[in-house]
Amino acid sequence: MTFSSAFLVAAVTVGSWNGKWFPSGRAEHRAAPHIEARTVAEAGAMLREGLKKADPYGTNDVIICLNEMRGPKVVNELIAAIGRTNLTCAVITAYRRRDRFDMQQDAILTTLPVVAANWSKWKNHKAETPPRGYAHARVVFPGSVTTEVYSVHLKSNYGQTDEKTARLNRAKRSHAIRQLIEQERPRRGRKNVPVIIAGDLNADKWSEDFKKDTVFEILAEAGFVTPLEFLPPERRITYPKRGKWGGTALDYIFIRGLRISSGAHAQIISAGEISDHDAVFTNVE
Numbered sequence: 001m002t003f004s005s006a007f008l009v010a011a012v013t014v015g016s017w018n019g020k021w022f023p024s025g026r027a028e029h030r031a032a033p034h035i036e037a038r039t040v041a042e043a044g045a046m047l048r049e050g051l052k053k054a055d056p057y058g059t060n061d062v063i064i065c066l067n068e069m070r071g072p073k074v075v076n077e078l079i080a081a082i083g084r085t086n087l088t089c090a091v092i093t094a095y096r097r098r099d100r101f102d103m104q105q106d107a108i109l110t111t112l113p114v115v116a117a118n119w120s121k122w123k124n125h126k127a128e129t130p131p132r133g134y135a136h137a138r139v140v141f142p143g144s145v146t147t148e149v150y151s152v153h154l155k156s157n158y159g160q161t162d163e164k165t166a167r168l169n170r171a172k173r174s175h176a177i178r179q180l181i182e183q184e185r186p187r188r189g190r191k192n193v194p195v196i197i198a199g200d201l202n203a204d205k206w207s208e209d210f211k212k213d214t215v216f217e218i219l220a221e222a223g224f225v226t227p228l229e230f231l232p233p234e235r236r237i238t239y240p241k242r243g244k245w246g247g248t249a250l251d252y253i254f255i256r257g258l259r260i261s262s263g264a265h266a267q268i269i270s271a272g273e274i275s276d277h278d279a280v281f282t283n284v285e
Contacts, residue, residue, distance in 0.1 A: 010142035011261045011283040012112070013060040015050055016198040016253050018067040018153065019043065020275035021103055023074050028103075040074065043274050044081020050269035051084070054281040061142065062087060064109040065135075065151035065198035065253075067277075075107050084111065090137040090149075091117035104132065106151040106199065112139040115146070122176050130155055130172040134180065145194060147258070150180055152199040154215070157245060166212075173203060174214045181222045184256075194257030196284075197224065200277060204248040206233065224254040227266035227282040238268060241276045251280050258284040 023039040024031040031039070051062060062084060069075050075089050090110050095102040106119070114137050121133035135151040155172035159165075177197075186192040203213040205228070219226075228236045228249055238251035253266070261283035269279040 011055070011060050011285045012141055013051055013054045013062050013281060013283050014196060014198065014253050014255075015047065015054075015062070015064040015279055015281040016066075016151075016200075016251055017047065017064070017271070017279035018200040018251060018275060018277035020068055020277060022066075022069050022078075022275070024070070024103075025275075036074075039274060040077045040081050042272075044078055044083065046269060046271055046274060047078075047082050047279060048084075050267060050279050050281040051082075053267050053269065054283055060283065061111045062109070063112065063139065063149055063196065063198075065149070065196075066107040066109065067151065067153040067200045068104045069107050070103050071101060071105060075105075075109070079109060086111045088114075090114045090139070091119055091135045093119040093133060093135050095121065095132050102132070104153065106132065106135040106153055108135050108137045108149055108151045110137065110139055110149075112141065114139055123179055125171075125175050128168060128171040128175055130176040134176075141194070147194040147196060148184060149196045150198070152176065152180070152197060152201070154200065154202045156202045169202075170213050173201065174218065177215050177218050181218060185222075192257065194255070195224075196253065196255050196258070198253040198280075200251050202250055204250060205252075206236070207248055209245075209248075219254055222256065224256045225260070226252050226254050227260050228252060228280070230260075230265040231268075235268060238278045238280055239276060240270075240278060251277055253280055253282055255284055261285050 023036040090108045092107040093105045116138040119135045122130040137149045155169050184195050203210045205216045236249040239248045267281045
């Protein structure tokens with residue numbers, strides 16, 4: 001079965017995208033309203049393109065995990081720009097940054113029924129405590145299959161200049177992923193439900209620069225796979241910009257207990273100048 005014929009089965013299209021301080025593109029200051037409005041419209045068109053490439057007939061349900069969203073208002077504006085009338089925001093985080101809300105919130109959008117939704121900061125690990133946290137939604141797939149979905153944005157390497165800092169950043173990423181794995185560990189009396197973990201992991205599974213990271217080993221040991229595995233190296237790149245980390249795969253969709261639709265693998269959709277991260281889409285069933 002080809003990617004374009006995935007509509008023949010009850011597939012769900014899953015996407016992940018880091019919007020880069022969306023919609024201003026700036027850490028501390030807002031862009032002019034007309035610039036932000038244009039960015040929202042362009043991002044909506046880009047994500048709509050990704051959905052169409054993954055599901056040309058528009059018959060699949062949808063899950064989109066987002067990072068670096070400014071807040072609920074802009075997420076709802078982005079949903080309107082995408083143009084799927086049954087797409088809603090299941091959950092958006094409310095991380096605090098000193099005396100205000102953080103400008104880097106995580107969110108989950110979906111067309112599926114949502115039976116539970118919440119968000120949380122990561123557990124405390126003293127100096128190794130990861131920043132931010134996760135957005136979580138429990139959704140119902142076609143066939144009444146309950147699935148746990150997590151949108152995450154792990155610690156970046158920004159400003160990393162020595163091995164001590166690099167080691168600390170790796171520890172923060174590992175603590176975050178281990179927490180999710182523990183939360184979803186099969187237990188006696190608890191049904192092992194499918195799980196999706198998607199977002200900006202700020203590490204490249206195949207790059208020598210990240211060979212000391214344990215994130216991907218932890219995920220593999222817990223039974224998670226990513227459709228990026230099936231792409232050739234030149235097509236895995238989700239962070240195409242210049243600089244030390246340019247040309248790497250930083251954004252992922254990891255799944256357990258679900259199947260990647262036959263022939264679907266992954267689609268990388270260029271974000272152009274909207275963000276330094278491209279979007280990732282795949283179909284699962």
